[in-house]
Amino acid sequence: MDLDLAHVRAFVLVAGELHFGRAARRLAISQQALSKRIAALESRLGTRLLDRGGRGVRLTPAGERFLTPARQALTAGDAAVVAVRGEARPLRVDVWGHLYAPMRTLAALTGAPPLEPGHGRDLPSVAAALADHQVDAGFGRVHPPLPGDLTSRLVRVEPVDALVGADHPLARRDRVRPDELRDSALWTPAPLDRLHFLSRFADRFGTTRLTGGTNLGLDHVAAHVAADPGCFALLPADGPVPDHPGVRSIPLVDPTPLYAWSLLWRRDSPHPFLPALLDAFAEAARQRRWLEHDPGRDWLPDGDWVVERVGG
Structure with a gap:
């Protein structure tokens, strides 16, 4: 037939x-x-x-x-x-976590194979696209549980800063402990139960007040934070800082929260270019110290620091 x-x-x-x-x-x-x-x-x-x-x-x-x-x-x-x-088509990679600019990490790779980036809505939507063979890999923040036919590899962890308005009580500080933000409202681009990292952060550091709305990009976040001296947002330290005179980014310490980035793909049918992409991530991690993590200094949500790491 x-x-x-x-x-x-x-x-x-x-x-x-x-x-x-x-x-x-x-x-x-x-x-x-x-x-x-x-x-x-x-x-x-x-x-x-x-x-x-x-x-x-x-x-x-x-x-x-x-x-x-x-x-x-x-x-x-x-x-x-x-x-x-005689050659594979470009590796189709859906990215998510757009507020945290995942493409800047892919753009920093040297020696990476041909890629065809796309944009997924979130982890479940990218997992569905992988299962349906619409994409070959996903790149973003992965957390359990994952469907049994998918596997992932941690490729980068990076510090997270607090973005506050100029009138925030902590705005003049050079650095801030995460628990010092407990009385401020955390800006969220969606309901907290859909935001695994922010949900774990709020639980760990006692943040109970929330504010926010639809994710319309960094400029929208900056405008909201600048207008509300009682709120803050979390953005990766290496990410683009909004060009807004009314906000500033402050490093978080004791502990420093880390945002974990992973590559996700189908276990049963990896794309021929996938090993080369993992090699490019491993080299970038070695040169740029993307996988540095000190448990006594840093904080990762449970399950983020997995044994299977790129190059490890």
Whole structure:
């Protein structure tokens, strides 16, 4: 039986999204065209793979059995193209954590293989894109639990500074302890239960007051912080400082919070360029001391300092 990989890819995307509209947008086709691809695949296989009812889209038992080998078929198709062309296509990497500017780390790599960066919304969305073979790797802050078919490698940890307004009570300090911010409101770009690092920071250092809103970029954060002397934001020390006269960035010490960056990929089908990318991260970590960590001086949320580190 011959299967059309475009039809298989359409099924894998719908199975990952459980929503025809979102899957169609990711394929850049209409919902009608997507439905036709699914119908053609089901007709070829002689069985329904998806239930479309009032309760949404669900996999049938046959669909659940078909999903894993369908993903493997897409991986084999990519490998066949590489074998003919003699070289792999660029490694597609989705990044997230946009307020913390993940692209600046990828841009700092030397000797990295060809990359095709994309933007994911958050860890769950990038994990879904990986599972659906839409991207080859993800780069951002990874925390457990991860799906069993994905693996990650810690590649960088960096200090976090406090961004405060000029009228904040601590604005004239050269450095601040995290627990000294407990009476200030922490700016969050989304509900705290969706922000693993900020949630752990608030729990660890007794921050109970929150403020914020939609993530509209650093300028928006700076304007909010400048206007409210009772709030602060957390930004990586090596990140871009907002160009705003009413804010300043202050190092945090005793302990220094560290933000962890990791590479994420599928365990069963790594891209041929992935080893070269890991090597580039390892070299950058050695030259720039990206993995320096002193437990007596620094703070990482539980689980961030994993045994499996790049180059380690």
